[in-house]
Amino acid sequence: MSDTDTLIPAAELQIEPPLAIVQGAPYTRLPHDLYIPPDALEVFLETFEGPLDLLLYLIKRENLDILDIPIAQVTQQYVTYVELMKELRLELAAEYLVMAAMLAEIKSRMLLPRPAEVAEEEDPRAELIRRLQEYERYKQAAEDLDAQPQLGRDVFQARIEAPFDRPRKAPPEVSLYDILSAFKEVVERAKMFSHHHVQREPLSVRERMSQVLSTLSAERFTEFTRLFAPQEGRRGAVVTLLALLELIKESLIELVQSEPFGPIHVRSVNA
Amino acid sequence: MNPSLKNIIEAALLAAGQPLNIERLQALFETDPPGRDEIRAALEELRAECAQRSMELREVSSGFRLQVRQEFAPWVSRLWEDRPTRYSRALMETLALIAYRQPITRAEIEEIRGVSVSSQIMKTLQEREWIRVVGYRDLPGKPAMYGTTRQFTDHFNLKSLDELPTLAEIRDLDAINVELDLGGVDAEAEPDAQNEELYKE
Amino acid sequence: MNPSLKNIIEAALLAAGQPLNIERLQALFETDPPGRDEIRAALEELRAECAQRSMELREVSSGFRLQVRQEFAPWVSRLWEDRPTRYSRALMETLALIAYRQPITRAEIEEIRGVSVSSQIMKTLQEREWIRVVGYRDLPGKPAMYGTTRQFTDHFNLKSLDELPTLAEIRDLDAINVELDLGGVDAEAEPDAQNEELYKE
Secondary structure, rough: OOHHHHHHHHHHHHHOOOOOOOOOOHHHHHHHHHOOOOOOOHHHHHOOOOHHHHHHHHHOOOOOOOOOOHHHHHHHHHHHHHHHHHOHHHHHHHHHHHHHHHHHHHOOOOOOHOOHHHHHOOOOHHHHHHHHHHHHHHHHHHHHHHOOOOEEOOOEEEEOOOOOOOOOOOOOOOOHHHHHHHHHHHHHHHHHHHOOOOOOOOOHHHHHOOOOOOOOOOOEEEEHHHHHHHHHHHHHHHHHHHHHHHHHHHOOOEEEEEOOOEEEHHHHHOO | OOHHHHHHHHHHHHHHHHOOOHHHHHHHOOOOOHHHHHHHHHHHHHHHHHOOOOOOEEEEEEEEEEEEOOOHHHHHHHHOOOOOOOOOHHHHHHHHHHHHHEEEEEEHHHHHOOOOOOOOHHHHHOOOEEEEEEOOOOOOOOOEEEEHHHHHHHHHHOOHHHOOOOOOOOOOOOHHHHHHOOOOOOOHOOOOOHHHHOOOO | OOOOOHHHHHHHHHHOOEEEOOOHHHOOOOOOOOHHHHHHHHHHHHHHHHHHHEEEEEOOEEEEEEEEOHHHHHHHHHHHOOOOOOOOOHHHHHHHHHHHHEEEEHHHHHHHOOOOOHHHHHHHHOOOEEEEHHHHOOOOOOOEEEEEEHHHHHOOOOHHHHHHOOOHHHHHHHHOOOOOOOOOOOOOOOOHHHHHHOOOO
């Protein structure tokens, strides 16, 4: 699923408020359905994850198809619940009120007579249906995920003692040269800072980004250091580094380091 | 007893207490490490042998793991006083969205869920190391995009995200439209092309 | 599979990661816990079954545990063998500044490096006994000044700090493109003859 899919709804919302379909079932049965023992009310309302969840509940309870919902009745039911919530949990109200407004708007739009050709183009409920369906599938996905065997809840890591000596971890080896080059690096960097001297890179970072991407695979990780060609010298390394940073920023690659100071691995990200 | 390759692997997996991948299994041998195929064959042998036992061999993201089978959870979970954490629906829904829609920003999660996502949830998921920031969306404020980690797939007993349960299908608007015909006011409403796009996955 | 008492016990021992005594094994059963004799019999069964496997059942002071057989030590102990590690760039730069600019305070190091120096780095260097506090700067807060130790000069086979190469000498090395060490050992960087010498101790 691409990023743009996610962004479309927001854009749509701005252009056109959604339309709903809420076939609130039998309006006449409403008062009866709404009766909840007072002491259970708060718990009951807390079980909703938000306005979409509440709407789904109302639709499901009436055994209605999401696609076939009379807006007016469901709006009425919805508002009744929101009123209850407002009394009990004020902080929840805002998101619910937004939805109530949306329902009211859909209702009013559906009551307006529309020219035939306009009606062909849009159904004011479509956006709400889309959102409800979208939410419902992830609500289901969350339940499915929760039902997966989980480590420590359903399955357990087997672990037994290995009663023999473990070698002690030796400290890293350091050569004098390592210290010298570290010193040189830091001194040079300090100089660069003090002169505010930034050199333009002769090599193109963009070009390098493409090169790097073409060598990376999404399936396998590539060792970070392999991306650097020693014969290009420091300049080349800087360009590669900038290219990598840019690629990370654009989420085209990911870096993984499995332990502190361990080797860094890179791979391209599947869009 | 004779340390067969299968038994060496079993010993290592039991002692490690965490999944080991083939490279790490090969690294158990100082000289002449067995080839990947040999290791795989021995793992298969081990898997078959476990059929009659209380543990099973499972391949998850970070490697192979010996784990106590789910059937034993009723007894094994009594070992610990604390019940395993039950995660809230809000957290699971957020996690599901990140798993299925990654990379995804917090605002995008909120858009789909219709409610704000608490910082506490994001923090909990990050502390569990189930999610991490994988990049930044090129939008004002550069919002972070989240993705799942190897620890996530390991925890949920998955080898990769491909093994996640499939998402429910969304009926497309054509189908919707047919049913809409039942419903009064908008009987004649027809989806335009743009709407149809929206429903494609 | 049918969870036999033997298998339930095996499952618990594998998951517990610590020895379990008979009472704790009985406590796995909510109702009708098996008697001590039954548990003992099942443990015997488990012990016998393990004969062909990489683990064995042992009774230790706090109860029963499954453990890896001694024969597997040569392979299993390699799990914990240190993989070659390397100090971070931040640590190396800190060490270099202390070596070349001693006595120096942490704030001064931070000023030159342009980033803060973690306490962990200072601790690691002190634990390795390469640096020590050599005095306190006459400034508010009396910050500690660090210098290198005798162990440091010994380790690098120097008679005194005068023998540290000069910056000019280092510049000569610049021709040698080895400072590509942006991360990890430059296994791939092809060292020329001169470099190879530098990396040898």
